[in-house]
Amino acid sequence: MTTPAPAALVLEDGTVYRGTAYGATGRALGEAVFATGMTGYQETLTDPSYAGQIVVQTAPHIGNTGVNAEDAESRRAWPAGYVVRAASRVVSSWRAEGSLEAQLAEDGIVGIAGVDTRAVTRRLRDAGAMRAGVFSGDALESVEAMLEAVRESPEMTGRSLAELVSTEEAYRLPAIGESIGTLAVLDLGVKASTLRYLQQQGFDLVVLPQGASLEQVLEHEPIAAFYSNGPGDPAASDAQVELLQGLLREDLPFFGICFGNQLLGRALGFGTYKLPFGHRGINQPVLDVATGRVEITSQNHGFAVDAPLREQLESPAGFGRVEVSHFSLNDEVVEGLRALDIPAFSVQYHPEAAAGPNDAHHLFSRFRELVLAHRAGARPTGADTATDDVRAAASHDSDSDQKDA
């Protein structure tokens, strides 16, 4: 056996885990978080929301099925660093086009393998997400030097990372099937699946850079607006919050996912806060308050909206009544918002999944119906997205899946 090059994972609290280099060699600094999905490492890595983070995979075997163009959620892998227990030596899948290790190297992701990822996870769970560094090659220095580098790196709190991952130029994507109008998508780190699902709902998409102004958005004459997921602290995204408030005042129907949920929360006048270690996995149970049903969801968030559950709220920013539409059954964190007087709603989890279960796909069709009702002059609100007829929605959804395939 050839002996691979050594590497180290250093946590802010001084804990050092030794392993072997995986992917790119060098130094990566970022916030260490753990992700518990047992499938979907490629989708995870290419999810722009992970930008600036060091992702620890709790699933022990990573890379088994290689990578392919079809499953990529964006043009590259985003995390700063990558930590795995056992990196696959071979690629085995009829769809594989390359190895994960090669992609990590190509995208400059500094990884480490052979680490007791469960021990790291338990540390992060108990002490909370913290800054960390992955070091290999020449960057593998004394513990003191590495720890110093970690402690000098920026905290995730207060960081705005959207500009890092967002598109630089606006671009258009046509509706799949009959068009119902243009949807303005603010790219805060949007995933390919999200765009595809929106296209399938009949939207012509105009995907806008994160710094777009209200005028720039409106010149595309959208019939609705959408905010994507993305990395960073929602508290550091004042410009996007102001933009959203402008869009809501323009009476545009709105749907937001993940970061988009946090920004809707802020636009409505609520605060956000950092979770101790976040929700990152594809097995997260969420209760849909309106239907009483549980959805198994894909999640990836370190921040959350600060709003009380189980009561009707008044938007502090003057957008009327609001309710928490979904919450986590594990820890009662807000997982969705619904405006009751304006046509806006959002979820903290990922209805587009990828990676993860497809239980919540129907939210895209709810959005389409909201937009259609609004266009027809029916004055719908976010409350109308709380349909009970999940089976109908689900079967509608499987139709669109087939179109997809």
Added chain:
Amino acid sequence: MPKRDDIRSVLVIGSGPIVIGQAAEFDYSGTQACRVLREEGVRVILVNSNPATIMTDPDFADATYIEPITPEVIETIIVKERPDAILPTLGGQTALNAAIALHEQGILARHGVELIGAKVDAIQRGEDRQLFKQLVLEAGADVASSAIACSVDDAIAFAEEYGYPVVVRPSFTMGGLGSGFAHDEAELRRFVGDGIHSSTIGEVLLEESILGWKEYELELMRDQADNTVVVCSIENVDAVGVHTGDSITVAPALTLTDREFQRLRDIGIDIIRRVGVDTGGCNIQFAVDPATGRIIVIEMNPRVSRSSALASKATGFPIAKIAAKLALGYRLDEIPNDITKVTPASFEPALDYVVVKVPRFNFEKFPAADATLTTTMKSVGEAMAIGRTYAQALQKALRSLEKRGSSFHWEGEPGDAAALLEAASVPTDGRIVTLQQALRAGATIEQAHEATGIDPWFLDQLVLINEVADAIRDGDLDEGRLRLAKEHGFSDAQIAQLRGIGEAEVREARWAAGVRPVYKTVDTCAGEFPAETPYHYSSYDLETEVEPSDRRKVIILGSGPNRIGQGIEFDYSCVHASFALSDAGFETIMVNCNPETVSTDYDTSDRLYFEPLTLEDVLEIVHVEQAAGELVGVIVQLGGQTPLGLARGLEAAGVPILGTTPDAIDAAEERGLFQRILDGAGLVAPRNGTATTEAEAIEIAERIGYPVLVRPSFVLGGRGMEIVYDTAGLHGYFERIAAHGIVGPQAPLLVDHFLDDAIEIDVDAIFDGDELYVGGILEHIEEAGIHSGDSSCTLPPVGLGRAQLEEIRGATLRIAAGLDVRGPINVQFAYSAGVLHVIEANPRASRTVPFVAKALGTPIAKANARVLAGATIAELRAEGLLPERDGTVLPPDAPVAVKEAVLPFRRFRTADGRMVDSLLGPEMRSTGEVMGIDRDFPTAFAKSQAAAYGGLPTSGTVFVSLSDRDKRQAVLPMHRLQQLGFDLVATTGTAEVLGRNGIAVRTVRKHSEAAAGDGAEPSIVDLIDAGEIDIIVNTPSGGTARADGYEIRASTVAGDKALFTTVAQLGAAVAAIEAAREPFEVTSLQEYHARRSA
């Protein structure tokens, strides 16, 4: 939606005896269900004919019926107990079939009883192939394409569309006769031509072959509100073509992308909805084409299954327990996750480890059987292991099998790669080792994939293991090399073998280098939330999660994978030890690697280690537990031979062994020592000797006289045990066992004079050093020479007098005292010509402990454990655990319990497709047992037959063919059968004897006799095949050619008819047939108990 308040009592149907394909996992699921229902305040009524189960302990239900699981008996129970509902989804196919029968016979409607867990139409949609296929297609998923062909041209057109191979199944032929895979047009022409010819309706069914595809299984749960979760994905390492029960499987699935996995999940959820499983679990099997990703749904089970037990152990998500709650109306989000306590059950477990399950086979017990693995399940048990990587888990699982040659090895030259690949292309027990050798010999992953269809990822892991072996073979045995080996699951024994040193030497070096395992926790959530339940597995990682404890601790070693001879009965003793010692204030720690059992339920003991039962693995657990508190000792006497075999090593390492010492355990096995104890006690054994070579054995046999019973020492279940009638036979015996290495200088062969026509007796007792408590004395119905595990037996004995019982008690006491037993002891005796002979004594819990406990209502398993841990019988009596009088002589009105063995012969075929012989002998071959209990022996025996084989016919035709020595004794029972209205048919010799005794018999020619005249006269085999014979009595003549008997028995087994191979069985059966003419009455164990106390 809260719990339904209209369900106040539930009848739970168990799964009956352990058979291949339906085993201990249903005791695990049923026990969980009963517990949950009672916790919810529901009155639980249970029916299960299997006394070896935990669930049939009177503590787990309000009314426990150990009765046959037949519609008639269940109706009687319904009438008596008036349950509001029946829960049939936790007792395997047996319970599901019983529920359907109750529905079809109108019994449910007649008594207004509702099925909960699954409705009849849902069961039918899941079970009926045509309905299910339709529903899969409606869900937008695919099934294997099939077509009916009436001509060869039809078939060729089909093959052109779907490609070769094509599966050809002739319609309406029996037992899969004539079906096969056509690999090219020539074969297709031949198969289809033959098939159309042999089919009664001139057509064959063609099916697209999915052989070699990847196979997956999902475990799903759904509640009334349509919340559905996937608890676990399981991937078969062996490709489609090997039954999932016989495959090496891994959880979670390791070779699917998220997109592919989510597609399986979507299809699974769609199907569970369409089938209409409202409340509970189901599993769905898929095949995935490795070249295109095309998905085919193979089948679904609308109930808890073997896989769901595995999934529960693999994930920590207790499927059966949750299923029972869902059946009462709860929703998933209303049920807390047991492990985290703070999160709900409406989630999907995330694993941060790998689980590997490997099957345990017993082909050595059926030498004639074809050992090729097919879609018919043949394994008798399984071992599961948890590791941080696949390589680690796989190696742990293989060593958990405790079977010679089951682990990877690097001895000698591997041999020829091509030949090894050729061998590995046929799936068999041990193929994984053959593959490892092939890769070692230079075969490439591509070649190995080509030969086996196994995914290249799994094959690379074997290459990795071989590479690690090369890296650790030479150089210093330093920390680096040791860690490398350990992280890849190598045992100390494997490292020792690679380096040509002793295992102890490796261990010493490893400990000196500080390379020891840490223990991780199975927590359902990959570390996201703290786990409250200490369910551990070892890994060579950084951090251990074993919490220190200040309580006094006892480690109980379980019995490992189920195998014939060491099954659920031993788990029963281990589980009770845990319960009893917990009640007595100890912290209990269970070690076992069998996912089917109650002992590996994390609820059973205070701590569970899911680990192999090898000296190395156990020593490490002892080490970590000693570091975390006070370890009082280890119990080795309850889990059968597996833990007993570790006693010496543990003792040598300074580990305290509770109860009977390893010296005393050895004294019982060591012939010379044991003989001295018998001499001192004034007891006789059959004339005997101990041999380590064939020459010695022949010398002994000639000295003590044939026939002789030969048996290797230190084995369980009569492995290698035979009755030998002459020197030629003894020579043949040594030839047969040569390959198995079960006799040698360290493991001598015991040669006993065989007592012909003796009555065999089993005694289960407890000795505390001073006082003996006899649990029960069992009389075998078959004479000595049939393995006690295969023999039916009765408690109380029906053929022994009080003086004989007292003589047996006295002998047991002297043996227990002589051996210095502290704890359980089982002694086998034989009465021959009025003299009590001691056959053997075992200072451990026996297979019959649960039967005795159920038959007499005495918790002897608990008492065994308490005495092992230092309690005296007097103390246990004072506590009320044991009654005043022991089980030597029972009151005259005590009920009679009969244990009957269940045999797996129908599962096996010889390589040319014939049945294997079903003769009983000294080597145990039964997989399970049932109990019949009633006021007298004939009724109890009739119940046992109904429970084991569906009952004896009460009218019809009896065929009888007897060996000369049996002819006289059979006259009376045959006479009685005639009086009962049976027609009798016999072979010439038997017919003559019966005729002279005034019994009218029709003569039929033997299969081997030439037909007279034009050959139109049918032979007995023809008659059996034609279904004209209802009962077959065929006693073999000792030692001579048995060909005719074989043909008769094979046809009988194939036709599923009642077969008696001993006159003793015949006598019992005749009495039972008379008793069975009246409908059975039912009595619960609780009622028997109340009568005893009255």
